[in-house]
Every structure is written in C-alpha cells, then in structure tokens.
Amino acid sequence: MTTAPRLALTLTAATLLTAVFLPAAQADDGPSVPPGTEPSATAPVEVDPNDPDLKLPEGATLAEPKVLDIKQVVEDQSGDERREDTNADVKFALQAEVLFGKDSAKLNGEAKARISAIAAEIKNQHATRIRVFGFTDNLGSYAHGRTLSRQRANAVQDVLDQELKDSGITYEVRGYSEDYPIASNSTESGRKKNRRVEVSFPRGES
Numbered sequence: 001m002t003t004a005p006r007l008a009l010t011l012t013a014a015t016l017l018t019a020v021f022l023p024a025a026q027a028d029d030g031p032s033v034p035p036g037t038e039p040s041a042t043a044p045v046e047v048d049p050n051d052p053d054l055k056l057p058e059g060a061t062l063a064e065p066k067v068l069d070i071k072q073v074v075e076d077q078s079g080d081e082r083r084e085d086t087n088a089d090v091k092f093a094l095q096a097e098v099l100f101g102k103d104s105a106k107l108n109g110e111a112k113a114r115i116s117a118i119a120a121e122i123k124n125q126h127a128t129r130i131r132v133f134g135f136t137d138n139l140g141s142y143a144h145g146r147t148l149s150r151q152r153a154n155a156v157q158d159v160l161d162q163e164l165k166d167s168g169i170t171y172e173v174r175g176y177s178e179d180y181p182i183a184s185n186s187t188e189s190g191r192k193k194n195r196r197v198e199v200s201f202p203r204g205e206s
Contacts, residue, residue: 047062049061049062070086070087071084071085071086072084072085072086079095079192079193080094080095080097080098081093081094081095081098081114085203086203087203088202088203089200089201089202089203090121090125090127090200090201090202090203091198091199091200092118092121092198092199092200093182093196093197093198094114094115094156094196094197094198094199095192095193095195095196096136096152096195096196096197097192097195098110098111098114099111099114099115099152099155099156099197100152100155103148105148105151105152105154105155106155107155107156107159111159112159115156115159115160115163116159116163118160118199119159119160119163119164122160122164122201123164124204125201125202125203125204126204127169127201127202127204128166128168128169128170129169129170129172129201129202130157130160130169130170130171130172130199130200130201131171131172131173131174131198131199131200131201132153132154132156132157132160132171132172132173132174132197132198132199133149133153133173133174133175133176133197133198133200134148134149134150134151134152134153134156134174134175134176134196134197134198135149135175135176135177135178135179135180135181135194135195135196135197135198136148136149136177136178136194136195137178137181137185137190137191137192137194137195138178138181138185138191138194139185139191142177142178143177145175145177145178146175146176146177147175148175148177149175149176149177150173150174150175151175152175152197153173153174153175153197154173156197156199157171157173160199178194181193181194182194182196
C-alpha cells in the first residue's frame with residue numbers, strides 16, 4: 001500500500017511585541033465554538049516598557065503583546081485528509097466522501113482504518129478530551145445538514161470509543177451543518193472540502 005505524498009505548510013509562527021503611537025463517552029448539545037476558533041497560546045513574558053534597549057521612538061509606547069499559535073498543516077495530495085498541529089492542539093479533518101456514502105452516515109469499508117490511525121495518535125498524545133464535529137456543504141436544508149453532520153460525527157465517535165476503550169475519555173460531539181465552511185460553497189471542490197468530520201484533542205506534554 002502506497003501513501004500519498006503530503007504537502008506541509010507552516011502557516012504562522014510568531015510572538016509579536018509591537019510599538020504603537022497613542023492618540024471538551026458523552027455528548028453535549030449546548031452551544032459551542034467550532035474547533036480552531038478559540039485561542040490556545042499562552043501569554044508572553046513580560047517586557048519592561050522602560051528598558052532602554054527597546055529604543056522606542058519618542059512618544060511611542062508598547063501595545064498589548066500578542067502570541068500567535070505556531071500552526072502546521074499537512075494535507076494529503078488528494079485533499080481527503082488534513083492534519084493541523086498547534087502548540088496546544090491536534091486536529092484531523094476527514095472529507096465525508098472517504099468515510100460515508102452520499103447523504104449517508106453509514107461508514108464505508110476504508111473508514112475504520114482512517115479513524116483507527118487517529119485513535120493511535122490520541123493514545124500517543126494521552127488525550128482525555130476529544131471533540132468530534134461534523135460539517136456539511138450548503139446544499140439541501142440547514143436542518144437536514146445539521147442532522148446528517150451530527151449523525152456522521154456520532155459514527156466517527158463510536159469507532160474512536162471502540163478503538164480507545166477508555167472510560168476516562170470525555171467526548172464532545174456536535175453537528176454544525178453548513179456553518180463554519182473552510183472553502184467556498186460556490187464550487188463543487190469547495191463544497192467537498194466543507195463536507196467533513198473533524199477530530200481534535202489537546203497535545204500531550206513533551
């Protein structure tokens with residue numbers, strides 16, 4: 001079996017100090033933010049604004065420091081599978097076509113192997129909080145997409161639970177329908193990217 005070549009993209013890595021002039025086996029149905037939208041980086045070290053080595057222009061002061069996550073994205077050349085790593089989290093995105101039939105939440109023959117590989121990484125990271133989120137494109141009704149995306153997320157979570165066999169793991173399972181697209185829904189290639197299931201969990205301490 002050959003492995004498709006992977007394309008690695010380092011998106012952003014920086015800690016910024018700028019000078020400016022002054023003038024979560026259980027599922028929860030409640031509201032939640034989608035994966036990748038909440039901050040995960042820790043606060044930077046304190047900097048003395050009066051330190052002469054800063055050499056600030058006259059009248060300038062330090063702005064609030066910002067820490068940007070280091071994010072690395074690795075995607076199959078086919079686009080079927082995508083992995084994102086930040087300093088705090090790991091996220092896998094699997095396109096629906098590689099897991100399910102059209103408009104179906106029944107896993108196909110190759111789905112278990114892909115999900116098992118994610119389970120192995122969860123074990124490697126010693127994660128105990130796993131989020132499994134389903135998404136669809138904007139075709140069909142929003143309500144149908146929400147039901148289908150949740151059913152697909154449930155199906156993936158069921159396999160993870162069977163693979164991990166760990167009662168200490170907490171799952172957060174949600175279906176978001178067409179919300180939070182990662183590509184344009186105006187083309188089929190974009191809609192294909194949006195039809196996905198994402199599995200995310202905290203990184204283990206190195």
